[in-house]
Amino acid sequence: MQQYDLVIIGGGPAGLAAAISAKDSGIDNILILERDDSLGGILNQCIHNGFGLHTFKEELTGPEYAQKFIDMVEEKRITYKLKTMVLSLTKDKIITAVNGEDGILEIKAKAVILAMGCRERPRGAINIPGSRCAGIYTAGAAQKFVNIDGYMPGKEVVILGSGDIGLIMARRMTLEGAKVKAVVEVMPYSGGLKRNIVQCLDDFCIPLKLSHTVIDVKGKDRVEGVVIAMVDENRRPIEGTEEYITCDTLLLSVGLVPENELSRNAEISLSPVTGGPMVNESMQTNMEGVFACGNVLHVHDLVDYVTLESYNAGINAAKYIKGKEFKENKIEIMAVEGVRYTVPKYVNPENIDKSIDVRFRVGDVYKDKYISVYFDENREIHSKKRVLAPGEMETVKLTKAMFEKYDGCKTITIKVEGE
């Protein structure tokens, strides 16, 4: 059995950043396991720009952003294996993986970082009725066909869901010669970034139909059209509002789910809200020495935040390998009243150097409201937000000073408040 100090499962933006920060923290014996043919993860097919504004203060494409990290991994001589799929992770941190060259690999790690990313929800997840013909793709699969393989999956397109990939693909398909007839969103607001709505839909006069959904798919061999309808406040289709749109393609951008089959099988506790592991301030899961970062934890809006979070995971994994323990979760962070979840979920103030970033998403669109943070009963943060939307991730910074001020605090509560 091979031995490594740190094994990182996944060579996308999260895994790469975690590897780099662990290396910079003095860990040399690192292995990244990546199932695809190259490092970089999903960024490789995200050829649009807009990446890295926070991290590098410049607008990069996905592959450019990834390349910066791949170059660093190469420079730092961090080892990695491509086309290698992890089959299992045990409580003793034994990883079984497979590839064509080595066959079955068994690796014992002192620490493990989970960075497997997320996947798209399929049609079945929202149970769209109708024909099961060709021409129905997740937006990400369509993106791979177009951006990696150079093939168009359709000519006339309706997109269900206004998540960022759906919005990006509306523009992409248009630029490659397809007609995008509508983006249909069941919620009264978009699940994507505001900037993507402007740059990908408005700029191309693609209608965004809020509070609408696809209620039927027509077509025998290939999609011939979809029926959309307006929905009521319970997201039920309203009779009489049906509209038929001819198209040969339906793209689905109906949400992303952290990919945690490995974690689940390893009995790592997962959040019922995000589907990702519940971690502490050091990004450690309930399994000692197993850390998580990036979209495997919760779905991010910007890769820059993935990078920051993953640096944190790498640094703490390095500390763990050098003997530090992150055992006690002294404080639980409660997400209530409009706040859906937080990452981290637990805090031990002893492990905080200066401050921690708590990231979360809200469950609805709010205007002129406040984000409030309570240490037990005491409101410590009360910051006004002009707009809060589910498509944008929010962050609050909790400082060492705050934890010192409320020494012995049991619970931190984060909520959306009117006043």
Added chain:
Amino acid sequence: MFDITVIGAGVIGCSIARELCKYKLKVCVIDKASDVADGTSKANSAIIHAGFDAKPNTLKGRLNAKGNAMFDKLAVELDFPFNRIGSLVLCFDEGDVEKLIELKAQGDKNGVQGLEIVDKKRLKEIEPNISEDVVAALYAPTGGIVCPYEMTIALAENAAVNGAEFKFNSEVKAIKKVEDIYIISTDNEEIETKLIINAAGVYADEINNMVSNNKIHIIPRRGEYCLLDKAAGKIVSKTIFQLPTKLGKGILVTPTVDGNLLIGPNAVDLEDKEDITTTREGLEDIIKKAKLSVSDIPVNQIITSFSGLRAHSLQDDFIIGETADAENFINAAGIESPGLSSAPAIAAMVEEIVVKKLKPEENYEFNPIRKGIPKFREMNNEERKEIIAKDSAYGKIVCRCETVTEGEIVEAIRRPLGAKTLDGVKRRTRAGMGRCQSGFCSTKIVDILARELKVSPMEITKFGRESRLLVGKNKNI
């Protein structure tokens, strides 16, 4: 000229074809679709019924338990997944227990072994997640589950290696008889044959009515299903039925051989024999009714829904045998549930008829054994090492949800009657059948299909005909 032409490459047609390969007969199987198991055989409950549902004096009643008993041997010979997990018919009303007892008596008459009425206490021990509203149940230990398309593929492959010829994309346009020979006109050619076996599923009436004045009518009776993630697959351990109603067997909840959970079907009579759409009302209905049996079904773990058509005959029974006014034209029509369970017995019955008619010699070279595609996901690590050492493609995972390797996909394409489409690969390997429903692997499988079949990716279809996946190159559509 063929001795036998079987119309329809579903589970019935393929069962019959394989059976007839045991004789020195020239057998042909034709189908309008591009692959086997493209109709009812690909979308049904995948249940091997014990055999208590049908009246003893019917073909359904006679053939179900008989067919059921033949599955163990067949599954071993042909290496397809079959699991005798047992079934329960739930009764929700004290007043209905009488019906349960009648059902048991009927099963006993049909030759079903081991039937037993169980009370609520015992039931909750067997299936702890079952609804509190249940009062009693009929337990049938011989009930089983199968993978119906893999079974059909296995039958077809075995028939093919034993000499049967398969012709796909061949829809029957007309049948005429010239002296003693039938001439079947398809899209592509004219096929001469001494004898025809009509196993055309929902189209069996049209085929029959081309040659016979004893008209039959097959009604496509649609059933919708939801399939749930493997994480939900252990909520029950047996197939859970509800006491039958006039329209069918009620809504069932069952594990599948692959560890998922399946719920359905409803029953809606249609006109259109191609209408395998799902409907909002239908899916909501089956979910609601399934919850009567198991109230905690995690509907948020549904990964796909689908529907299939049952070939329901007005006689409400199988129609098997030579047509009175058309010699050497043999029907295997109206094969709806328990058709899958009865398939081996139906094949044996048709075999008997054919043997009487043509008196063929036995084929001593018949090889009943078919080995399936190696399943990486079911291997232990030693077996995995071994197969990767032989072929490194077995170390490349293509479908991450179902852990399907490139080696398996290539094998599925290259073997007899190999896959030519995305769905063909899916049914042979499970690639694309997992929780992401091919979001990640469809692009890779298109590449592999194009490479292996030596065509452009633009030629690759989901299931043949016009079901193309790609419409052109970028900026060029």
